[in-house]
Amino acid sequence: MKTVIKNLTILPLTSAGELISGSILIEEGLIKAIGEVTIPSGARIIDGYNHLALPPLVNNHTHLSMVYFRNYGSGYTSLQGWLEAVWALEDRLQEDDIFSASLLGIGEMILSGTCHFRDMYFFPEGTANAVRESKVRANLGLTLFGDLEETHKRLERLPLFREWASESLLSWDIAPHSIYTCSEATLRKGIEVAQREGVALNIHASETAQEVEEALEKFGLSPIAYLQKLGIGEVASLLPHCVHLLESDYPILRDLGATVVHNPSSNAKLGCGIAPLKRLVDEDIRVTLGSDGAASNNALDMFNELRLAGLLASASLQEANALSPFALLKMATAGATLEVGGVADLILIDLDKPHLTPLNDPFSALLYSAKSSDVEYLFCNGELLMEKRELLTIELERRQSEVKKIWEGILQR
Numbered sequence: 001m002k003t004v005i006k007n008l009t010i011l012p013l014t015s016a017g018e019l020i021s022g023s024i025l026i027e028e029g030l031i032k033a034i035g036e037v038t039i040p041s042g043a044r045i046i047d048g049y050n051h052l053a054l055p056p057l058v059n060n061h062t063h064l065s066m067v068y069f070r071n072y073g074s075g076y077t078s079l080q081g082w083l084e085a086v087w088a089l090e091d092r093l094q095e096d097d098i099f100s101a102s103l104l105g106i107g108e109m110i111l112s113g114t115c116h117f118r119d120m121y122f123f124p125e126g127t128a129n130a131v132r133e134s135k136v137r138a139n140l141g142l143t144l145f146g147d148l149e150e151t152h153k154r155l156e157r158l159p160l161f162r163e164w165a166s167e168s169l170l171s172w173d174i175a176p177h178s179i180y181t182c183s184e185a186t187l188r189k190g191i192e193v194a195q196r197e198g199v200a201l202n203i204h205a206s207e208t209a210q211e212v213e214e215a216l217e218k219f220g221l222s223p224i225a226y227l228q229k230l231g232i233g234e235v236a237s238l239l240p241h242c243v244h245l246l247e248s249d250y251p252i253l254r255d256l257g258a259t260v261v262h263n264p265s266s267n268a269k270l271g272c273g274i275a276p277l278k279r280l281v282d283e284d285i286r287v288t289l290g291s292d293g294a295a296s297n298n299a300l301d302m303f304n305e306l307r308l309a310g311l312l313a314s315a316s317l318q319e320a321n322a323l324s325p326f327a328l329l330k331m332a333t334a335g336a337t338l339e340v341g342g343v344a345d346l347i348l349i350d351l352d353k354p355h356l357t358p359l360n361d362p363f364s365a366l367l368y369s370a371k372s373s374d375v376e377y378l379f380c381n382g383e384l385l386m387e388k389r390e391l392l393t394i395e396l397e398r399r400q401s402e403v404k405k406i407w408e409g410i411l412q413r
């Protein structure tokens with residue numbers, strides 16, 4: 001089906017300040033024209049009057065099915081305390097619990113303008129089925145944890161992950177949890193498998209001061225330098241957090257070509273600190289954004305992350321506009337652009353709102369005053385997944401009641 005969205009203000013995010021007035025033509029999952037568009041006969045027409053079009057926000061780090069633990073528990077004072085509380089609950093999770101939770105998480109993300117996420121969690125089959133049903137994009141992690149014996153068991157699932165690579169909306173990574181929960185043999189094995197399979201390695205790194213201190217004590221190296229020593233430079237790598245970096249870590253991150261994933265809400269909530277965002281940008285290190293799981297955030301709303309990333313960068317440096325709205329939007333969209341020939345992933349923001357009036361600078365508006373609930377339409381791969389705030393591929397009420405019911409069951413196990 002051909003779709004034309006007309007009367008738009010378009011932020012292609014190809015260069016700072018660039019705005020296009022006009023239409024977007026979508027056909028066969030691709031953007032076929034931008035600007036002046038001749039409407040093909042039989043095309044579906046959406047009136048985009050008073051709407052901004054831009055790429056969807058990408059959630060590059062989450063643990064989707066942790067939605068069960070949203071707003072649960074309190075009393076912990078550190079990441080370690082939080083992890084111990086969560087691990088006790090995670091032991092009770094079963095494979096059947098994952099599908100509904102994943103759909104609920106995906107529904108929450110679509111409603112807040114996101115249709116591409118990178119996940120690391122148990123039972124990824126359930127999440128893959130939820131991705132297929134909801135028609136979003138995902139990179140799902142083959143999660144590693146513990147010693148080599150445990151790793152060999154987890155790697156038995158490899159054939160399943162390989163099958164996903166043939167699907168256009170699914171891809172996968174090797175995801176060792178961290179250097180403090182995986183043995184050295186597990187980490188080496190993870191890197192070896194990622195290299196052999198041609199996939200990326202996704203690993204939490206330098207999240208707390210304690211993690212760095214322990215690595216220095218145990219290995220004589222920072223977590224980043226330790227990962228480099230183990231050979232992570234052989235593969236593409238995503239490093240969620242990087243809150244506590246040594247001076248010597250910056251050139252290593254740059255040499256590794258690593259992508260740092262900044263999770264400002266999670267780092268703030270768990271008292272981990274504030275990642276040196278501007279420094280990373282100044283050092284030419286690629287940064288994207290993530291929400292982390294709903295238990296440490298407690299929402300999967302990338303507009304929250306975008307705003308907090310900007311505010312914390314300025315507050316921590318006592319420097320207004322430490323990072324420009326354009327630079328922050330590039331991080332939040334993982335570098336995506338709206339261009340002819342590119343995939344038709346896009347969102348439309350309704351500007352008919354008191355907090356967007358007058359609009360003045362649309363880049364500042366998206367960073368400082370837009371709300372995720374202003375996202376009215378979302379297209380993923382050319383398919384409309386949300387129309388006037390209604391989800392078209394997810395029965396949200398049904399999934400909410402399922403998740404509530406399953407959660408009551410988990411608590412009784």
Ligand SMILES: [Zn+2]
Pocket residue numbers: 061062063204240292293
């Ligand atoms: Zn995480």
